[in-house]
Amino acid sequence: MKQQPGNEVLLRFLSRSANEGFARTAAACFVAQLDPTLEEVNDIKTAVSEAVTNCIVHAYPNCLGPVQMRLRLFEDRTVEVVVKDSGVGIADIEQARTPLFTTGNGERSGMGFTIMESFMDQVKVRSRLGKGTTVVMRRRLSSRAAAPV
Amino acid sequence: MSIACTGEGRTLRAALSGEVDHHRARALMGELDTLIESALPRSLTLDLSGVTFMDSSGIAVVLRAWRRMGELGGVLRVSGVPAQAGKVLRAAGLDRLFALED
Ligand SMILES: Nc1ncnc2c1ncn2[C@@H]1O[C@H](COP(=O)(O)OP(=O)(O)OP(=O)(O)O)[C@@H](O)[C@H]1O
Ligand SMILES: [Mg+2]
Numbered sequence: 001m002k003q004q005p006g007n008e009v010l011l012r013f014l015s016r017s018a019n020e021g022f023a024r025t026a027a028a029c030f031v032a033q034l035d036p037t038l039e040e041v042n043d044i045k046t047a048v049s050e051a052v053t054n055c056i057v058h059a060y061p062n063c064l065g066p067v068q069m070r071l072r073l074f075e076d077r078t079v080e081v082v083v084k085d086s087g088v089g090i091a092d093i094e095q096a097r098t099p100l101f102t103t104g105n106g107e108r109s110g111m112g113f114t115i116m117e118s119f120m121d122q123v124k125v126r127s128r129l130g131k132g133t134t135v136v137m138r139r140r141l142s143s144r145a146a147a148p149v
Numbered sequence: 150m151s152i153a154c155t156g157e158g159r160t161l162r163a164a165l166s167g168e169v170d171h172h173r174a175r176a177l178m179g180e181l182d183t184l185i186e187s188a189l190p191r192s193l194t195l196d197l198s199g200v201t202f203m204d205s206s207g208i209a210v211v212l213r214a215w216r217r218m219g220e221l222g223g224v225l226r227v228s229g230v231p232a233q234a235g236k237v238l239r240a241a242g243l244d245r246l247f248a249l250e251d
Contacts, residue, residue: 017172024202042202042233049204053171107174109208111241118240 005072005080007033012068015056015085023052023069030071031079036141043119044079044139050112051083051135057104059087059133077141081120086132093125152180159223161190166199169207169234181214191223198229207234208241215246226250 009030013019024045031044048069055067070082090096097117102110116123120137127133151173153164163184169177185193195214197203211227218225228250230238235249243249 017170020170020172021168039232042236045202046204046233046237049170049202053204053206057171106213107178107206107209109205109212109241111205111208115205115237115240119236 003074003076006075007073008070010068010070012066014064015060015067015087016064017053017056019067020049020053020056023067024048027069027071027081031073034073034077034079034141035144036079040139040141044081047116047119047123047137047139048081048083050116051081051137054112054135055083055085055087055133057108059085059089061088077143079139079141081137082134083137084132084134089129089131090125090127090133091129093127097125151177152184154184156190159189159191161188161192162194162196164196164199165210166201168202169200169210170202170204171206174206174210177210178213181210182217185214185217185221189221189223190218192226193218193223194226194228196229197227197231197234200231200234203234203237205237205241208238208243211238211243212246 011026027048028041028045031041052067065085065087068084072080095101097113099114100110102108116137120139122138124136154161156162195211215225225247227247230249230251238249
């Protein structure tokens with residue numbers, strides 16, 4: 001049976017680039033209650049930044065739209081991040097996840113999904129053209145019980 | 150200017166600071182472009198020691214400076230790389246293009 005989250009938060013914001021910093025800082029603050037290591041917090045912040053920036057850059061290329069981020073914490077110290085937009089969608093998800101693939105101009109490197117994948121344990125992408133994209137990422141934090149006090 | 154620049158002649162050091170994300174990337178690219186075009190340095194060191202966060206937008210900033218320096222026959226060095234930025238730059242394989250110095 002799927003375990004129930006121990007805590008959950010839902011944020012909804014406009015696809016303004018100023019919210020990139022807001023989203024990753026909010027995620028770091030929420031995750032702090034599990035007492036993660038600095039590296040774990042930074043990994044999660046980086047992955048959140050990638051997913052949210054993609055909504056801002058790609059999902060709504062010429063307009064502003066809503067971005068939703070849901071964070072859930074589970075008993076086994078799994079952090080789940082869901083970033084969802086209602087933008088243009090992705091035609092070929094496998095191609096989009098390929099390192100260096102980008103539809104952006106010289107300002108993009110095509111490494112966003114690669115970074116999400118290497119910084120999180122699991123990354124799932126669902127998308128429908130014209131409907132939007134949902135990215136689900138999970139990372140299980142190390143156990144801090146054994147850490148010296 | 151958010152880039153602090155020091156150096157003389159054609160050896161330059163540019164210190165980036167704060168959060169290098171999409172929100173700030175375009176401005177940083179513009180500043181670095183101007184710096185490189187006007188000084189035509191032989192050697193440019195990007196000092197990242199003041200960078201508190203970097204994501205893939207920062208990869209594009211560093212790559213652009215690297216490419217531009219290459220076109221001019223100069224070299225790019227990247228120094229003072231904090232752990233978080235280093236992890237991002239390494240995930241993108243940039244450590245195979247130039248050394249990432251601590
Ligand atoms: N939320 C989204 N909506 C629509 N298209 C997307 C979305 N996220 C990603 N994409 C598509 O997938 C491609 C790859 O995304 P990825 O984040 O890996 O690289 P990038 O955003 O192009 O560059 P970088 O993240 O390195 O700045 C994008 O160029 C874009 O075409
Ligand atoms: Mg991206």
